[in-house]
């Protein structure tokens with residue numbers, strides 16, 4: 565089994581997780597910049613974090629034969645403080661041309677607030693200025709559909725961005741169809757207690773087809789499972805999907821999307 569894990573927060577996982585993933589056939593991971601479980605107080609905290617993402621984690625992953633790529637941004641959970649946002653947005657371009665940085669992400673909305681939306685629009689403009697791929701986080705709570713629409717509208721308003729170079733992650737039953745209809749890629753996140761179970765994710769694949777879609781664990785510091793993709797692959801197998809379909813969803817699709825960044829190789 566060959567799997568690309570396109571969304572995982574390895575900074576909050578153990579080295580044992582790297583080893584377990586390598587043994588399971590996950591040899592490539594991409595890590596979006598996100599919240600660390602606490603609010604950072606200054607842009608220097610983000611410099612340390614971006615250093616960890618671009619230098620420390622690729623080295624730790626390499627010890628297990630895993631290629632580690634990342635995405636840089638200010639995440640929506642810390643976008644409420646506009647002074648901090650000003651400082652962090654200024655340093656983001658310093659990191660975009662690092663060899664393992666694939667784009668801007670995971671940007672998006674958390675509570676759909678006015679400040680979050682203004683920081684989102686500025687980061688979409690940074691991505692356009694620097695011709696970057698975008699990875700989007702959609703809200704987890706009851707406002708997911710509204711937040712997903714606000715984000716898609718903000719991207720469309722920035723006319724320089726091709727939706728085929730944007731993946732909208734944490735899609736669910738009430739958002740996947742609209743995301744695909746508008747030309748974006750969609751991500752399904754497999755969480756043990758929220759978001760998608762393997763069964764729900766495979767239902768969505770059967771309903772919406774297997775183009776422009778990827779699955780991820782989004783494993784982080786909370787209750788999550790870095791091997792969740794294997795459980796969804798097993799669910800596909802159990803339902804009689806051929807190995808070629810499993811390979812498409814877990815390897816070919818993420819490779820196709822990520823290869824739009826010339827730095828990516830899998």
Ligand SMILES: [Zn+2]
Nearest residue numbers: 596598670782
């Ligand atoms: Zn994430």
